[in-house]
Amino acid sequence: MRTELNNNATLLLKDGNVAHVNNIIGSGGQGFVYSVTVDGEEYALKWYKQNPGNVFYENLQKNAEDGAPSSSFLWPKAVTKVRYGSFGYIMPLKPEGYYEFSQYRLAKVRFSSFRAILNAAIELCEAFRLLHAKGLSFQDLNDGGFFIHPDTGHLLICDCDNVFPHGESSGVLGKARYIAPEIVLGKNMPNSYSDRFSMTVILFMLFCIDHPFEGMNVVRYPCMTEEIERRLFGEQLCFMYDDADTRNRPVRGIHSNAITMWNLLPDVLKDSFKLEFAKAKLDAPETRMTEMQWIDVFTGIRDSLVECPLCGDESFFRRIGVVCINRNCRGTSTAEMWMETESRSIPLFNNNILRMGKSDAVTGRVALKPGGNNILLVQNLTTHDWRVITPSNKSVTVAPRGFFPVKDGMKVELTDNESTITYTITH
Ligand SMILES: [Zn+2]
Structure with missing residues (x-):
């Protein structure tokens, strides 16, 4: 069997096109990756060292x-x-500006903001939500399987060749330390529930960089064997911040990222990780949080993310207000008014930038009415008209670039990708 391809080789594709091999751009355990040209466009080609068989071929x-x-x-x-x-x-092909997640772990690349991390988290959940909705499961999510843009958080998931229908196995069990405990223990084959476990591990790592199950327990074993790995990532799996079992806490000097970042995370996120990685949930795959539930958590946190008007640093806004996390600034802000839906809550204070749609796009900003009286104005920065309903039930149109004064009890309707979101202004 010849495994490596020559430059200038031509390959016939099942869709009738022809791929011209340019040059090799990478190699891994399973195969080689080449740059190829198909119909004038450049693509990546993964070529298997060993033929993975007919079932794999037909699924692909x-x-x-x-x-x-x-x-x-x-x-x-x-x-x-x-x-x-x-x-x-x-x-x-992977576009420029995206880095493999392992580069973030090695501190060779850093996210430019919490917003970028939140965007990456939401995008990962949304991608898995849509994958699972098609009845497919990924089966091999790990820290080497995706690229992220450090400024936008936009994410690209590669190694999609192990995607199989829910309940059918690709034959790959996934990468050790990212596999759900029920798979490690041989109780189940990979499916969308085990995907959710791997996804939650990656979500934790997006924020904390360190691995959620690699604390003191792993440090105790400088020489990891398969048997110990099976125990630590199978029957004795323990979250480093488990409330009931403190034996696997992160170790100062080794898991510094986890220690620093965990302390900065909002409680709602810490609680979600604690609940999801608690022993009871680890043992009951079908009770794991759905992708949509995670998206709601992250969207809520993103709504609370504000930039300090004094220094520009990010902080998470709470009902009692916010104190800037920058030690040289420590500026404070409070909000007397909020823009709310059933699931979202956005603080209104002077200079806050508003992102009221489903995506992270800027939709408005808050300003102080000139001439005093502390009246807040909201400016429409979208390209659509907004409908504002006053407390006395009058309907007013706010055109793009237009302002309206904020009043308790008002309703604001904005259209985002065909659907309308209605916010109520409360104090
Ligand atoms: Zn500040």
Whole structure:
């Protein structure tokens, strides 16, 4: 079997196109990655060292035909015909400016803001929500499987070749330390519930950089064997911040990222991780939080994220107000008014930038009415009209760039991707 491809080799694709091999751009355990040109466009080609077999081939071919669940996946675009005893598939190339998550772990790249981390977290959950909604499971999510833009948090998930229908196995069990305990213990095959476990591990790591289950328990074993790994990531799995079991706490000097970042996280997020990684939940895969529940948590936190008017640093706003986390600033802000829906709560104070839609796009800003009286104005920074209903039930249109004065009991309707979101202003 010939495993490596020559430059200038040509491969026939199942969709009828031809891929011209340019050069090798990477290699891993399973295969080589080449830059190829198809119909004048450049793509990446993953070529398997060992033919993974017919079932794998047909599944890959079906996934390529069905298309990506969302644009966050570097999804197979077409499969090659079998050649030299093996095959491969082409996928979009990773654009510039994205870094593998392992680079963040090594502190070679850093997120530019909490907002970027929150965006990455929301995008990961949304990608998995759409994948699972199609009846598929990823089966192999780990710290090497995706790229993130450090400024926007935009995320690209690669290695999508182990995606199989829920309940069917790709034959790959996933990467050790990212696999759900029920898979480690051989109780289940990978499915969307075990995906949720791996996803939550990655979510924790996005914020804390360190691994949620690698605290003191792992430090105790400088020489990790398969048997110890099975125990620590299987039957004795213990979250480093477990309330009931403190034996696996992060170690100062080794897990400094976790210690620093955990202290900065809002309580709602800490509580979600604690609940999700508590022993009872670890043992009951079907009770794990859904992607949508995570999205609600992260959206709520993103709504509370404000930039200090004095220094520009980010802090999480709470009902009692906010004290800037920058030690040289310590500026304080409080909000007397809020913009709320059933699930969201956005503070209104002078200079706050508003993102009221489903995405992270700026939709408005708060200003102080010139001439005193502390009246807050909200400016419409979208390209659509807003409808504002006053407490006395008068309907007013606020055009793009226009302002309205904030009053308790007012309702504000904005249209976001065809759907309308109604906020109520409260004190
Ligand atoms: Zn500040």
